[in-house]
Amino acid sequence: MAYGVVLRPDADVSRSLVELSHAIGDGHEPLMLLGEKAPPHVSVVHFDCADDATAGIAAATVPHRGRSFAPKIIGLLYTVVPAGDYYVPAGGYYFGLEMIRTPELDELHQEFLQLGHPPLGLVGEDYRPHITLGVTAEPPGQPPFAMVPTGIVRVTMASGPVGPVGTFPELAS
Secondary structure, three states: OEEEEEEEEOHHHHHHHHHHHHHHHOOOOEEEEOEOOEOOOEEEEEEEOOHHHHHHHHHHHHHHOOOEEOOEEEEEEEEEEOOOOOOOOOOEEEEEEEEOOOHHHHHHHHHHHOOOOOEEOOOHHHOOOEEEEEEEOOOOOOOOHHHOOOEEOOEEEEEEEOOHHHOOOOOEO
């Protein structure tokens, strides 16, 4: 099963990110937009693991629960997702907020990689902290740039099964 460790922004920031997601992706054949079943998050790592391994991964998050992390947004990225991608098999158009890969985020990423489960996606030297805002089948639109957040966003740890298109419909905080 696919299971992940993520960092979630608070409710107010999450609402603004959901609005931004829809401002960009609505009307462009959305494959995934942020919302109740697709909460905004910064992935620490996603694993491909046995169902009975998820309790151990969740237990490894306990020392970090309640701790606040402060990743810094550096920009809005649009890119093409090729067909055959693990998260978006049909391919499409990704848009998301890129974060600085700080030593703190990298250390957290490395700590969870040491659990030894097979990772999914970009890991190790290729780890790229980000918040996926959405994926569309058609090229997405541009938002009013005043809607695009900049600077630091406070996030806290959560974990749960990875859903369609890298979403987390059942996060445990």
